[in-house]
Amino acid sequence: MNEIWAGLRAAFWLIVTFDADLIEISLRSLRVSLTALLIASAIALPFGTWLAIRRFRHRRLAIATLNALMGLPPVVVGLIVYLLLSRSGPFGVFGLLFTPTAMIIAQVIIITPLIASITHQAMRELWAEYHDLLISLNTSRRQRMLTLIWDGRRTLLTASLAGFGRAIGEVGAIMIVGGNIDHATRVLTTAIALETGKGDFALALGLGFVLIALALAVNFTMHALSKTEREGRW
Amino acid sequence: MTSLMSVKLSDLVVKRRGSTILGPIDLELGSEGFTVVLGPNGAGKTTLLKVLHGVERVTRGSVDWSIPAEAAREAQSYVFQNPIMLRRTVAQNLAYPLKVHGVDKATVEILIREWAERIGLADAMDRPAPRLSGGEKQKLALGRALIRKPKVLFLDEPCANLDGRATRDIEDLLLQASKDGTKIIMTTHDLGQCRRLASDVVFLLNGKVHEVGVAESFMASPRTPEARSFLNGDILV
Ligand SMILES: Nc1ncnc2c1ncn2[C@@H]1O[C@H](COP(=O)(O)OP(=O)(O)O)[C@@H](O)[C@H]1O
Ligand SMILES: [Mg+2]
Numbered sequence: 001m002n003e004i005w006a007g008l009r010a011a012f013w014l015i016v017t018f019d020a021d022l023i024e025i026s027l028r029s030l031r032v033s034l035t036a037l038l039i040a041s042a043i044a045l046p047f048g049t050w051l052a053i054r055r056f057r058h059r060r061l062a063i064a065t066l067n068a069l070m071g072l073p074p075v076v077v078g079l080i081v082y083l084l085l086s087r088s089g090p091f092g093v094f095g096l097l098f099t100p101t102a103m104i105i106a107q108v109i110i111i112t113p114l115i116a117s118i119t120h121q122a123m124r125e126l127w128a129e130y131h132d133l134l135i136s137l138n139t140s141r142r143q144r145m146l147t148l149i150w151d152g153r154r155t156l157l158t159a160s161l162a163g164f165g166r167a168i169g170e171v172g173a174i175m176i177v178g179g180n181i182d183h184a185t186r187v188l189t190t191a192i193a194l195e196t197g198k199g200d201f202a203l204a205l206g207l208g209f210v211l212i213a214l215a216l217a218v219n220f221t222m223h224a225l226s227k228t229e230r231e232g233r234w
Numbered sequence: 235m236t237s238l239m240s241v242k243l244s245d246l247v248v249k250r251r252g253s254t255i256l257g258p259i260d261l262e263l264g265s266e267g268f269t270v271v272l273g274p275n276g277a278g279k280t281t282l283l284k285v286l287h288g289v290e291r292v293t294r295g296s297v298d299w300s301i302p303a304e305a306a307r308e309a310q311s312y313v314f315q316n317p318i319m320l321r322r323t324v325a326q327n328l329a330y331p332l333k334v335h336g337v338d339k340a341t342v343e344i345l346i347r348e349w350a351e352r353i354g355l356a357d358a359m360d361r362p363a364p365r366l367s368g369g370e371k372q373k374l375a376l377g378r379a380l381i382r383k384p385k386v387l388f389l390d391e392p393c394a395n396l397d398g399r400a401t402r403d404i405e406d407l408l409l410q411a412s413k414d415g416t417k418i419i420m421t422t423h424d425l426g427q428c429r430r431l432a433s434d435v436v437f438l439l440n441g442k443v444h445e446v447g448v449a450e451s452f453m454a455s456p457r458t459p460e461a462r463s464f465l466n467g468d469i470l471v
Contacts, residue, residue, distance in 0.1 A: 126321075129318065130318060130320070132289070132312075132314050132318060133314070133318040133320075135289050136287065136289060136311070136312045136314075137330075137331050137334055138307055138308060138334075139334050143334055147320075147330075151320060151321045151322065152321075
């Protein structure tokens with residue numbers, strides 16, 4: 001019990017004094033996960049929308065695949081990305097293993113299906129609502145996509161935030177492909193795992209608080225957004 | 235018929251899941267006037283309107299507008315039975331069809347002001363359209379349909395569930411549009427409305443055109459016993 005109190009006190013001081021390590025690690029976490037989020041959203045939002053409005057032969061299969069990909073264990077994603085990026089792997093020449101870029105790649109693979117799947121659900125509903133009008137107005141396929149994405153933007157933001165929450169809290173994949181190297185690839189989750197293992201609870205808890213704060217911030221934002229969505233405010 | 239937007243249906247059939255829901259129909263509609271499509275529930279009124287508009291798959295036969303199909307669709311507007319409100323403001327809903335068709339910003343601004351005024355929503359420009367009342371939604375849908383000055387306007391029961399005042403507002407807008415040269419093709423359940431608006435009537439029964447005629451004579455003395463019962467308010471089966 002004493003140990004926990006001591007840890008809490010130390011963590012508190014690390015935060016209020018802007019401890020350099022803590023800040024470095026937190027910023028890296030943010031940078032990696034935000035980059036992954038941007039890339040994943042750029043892929044998943046249009047793809048999910050496209051899937052909702054386009055009818056093609058293997059649509060059901062594509063949706064089922066997407067939902068299955070959503071359940072990919074992050075550790076396995078990490079392993080696969082590791083093999084692809086390792087020196088003997090097909091992308092070995094780029095020397096990306098154990099860099100933040102490798103971590104971004106792993107996170108993109110983990111969250112893209114999640115964001116695309118939520119997007120697809122939401123856009124299918126909106127498309128059912130808009131379908132007749134947009135067809136009647138002779139809109140082009142591009143105009144339809146843009147209209148749906150724009151009018152569904154709050155839901156899509158919620159989808160993206162869900163992806164961000166998953167990315168920033170993930171540890172298995174980035175541990176494998178990033179290697180948790182100090183001042184290079186160490187992020188909040190991997191640092192917590194390491195410091196806990198070493199018994200340095202102060203830093204681990206401090207990092208934990210930051211992580212919780214970020215996750216809470218994401219959840220509050222999501223909640224607020226879905227509330228404005230429900231109440232139809234603009 | 236030499237005018238611009240007349241239409242001819244020849245041997246038109248629409249089948250869904252093996253059963254015929256419309257047709258065979260042979261019908262010609264002129265480019266002017268106010269056509270009201272009457273008939274009991276399930277007669278095929280909605281399907282007929284959608285076929286004319288070119289948004290419903292046809293199983294057999296043809297729909298020929300007097301201008302090429304693509305241009306014909308561009309010159310038509312359709313107000314659906316349940317008004318579809320974009321999740322945007324009133325002003326943005328009015329602007330949408332114009333923007334989709336590349337109308338320049340200045341013109342859009344002028345037109346949406348003019349039409350917001352005409353449909354009585356000038357004070358509601360910045361309100362979210364999905365939050366409007368039923369009557370306001372229907373007026374907005376109508377304004378959004380008329381803002382591009384269509385040659386043909388389709389309406390599917392535009393006044394179902396509306397109170398007397400909203401109905402009168404809608405009818406005034408329709409009469410004005412008709413006077414301004416828009417051909418109107420509308421379904422309604424309201425025989426009084428048909429009497430007030432129609433110049434000609436198409437009476438549908440079981441997917442077939444049962445009777446076509448000038449509104450006044452159809453309403454006063456229908457030729458077929460089925461049309462007579464329908465106008466009497468009898469239930470047709
Ligand atoms: N997509 C569809 N599949 C099967 N039946 C349909 C479909 N659309 C309409 N119908 C049937 O076709 C008939 C005519 O429908 P509709 O045109 O909506 O009639 P109305 O508008 O006169 O009430 C109805 O019996 C309806 O159930
Ligand atoms: Mg109908």
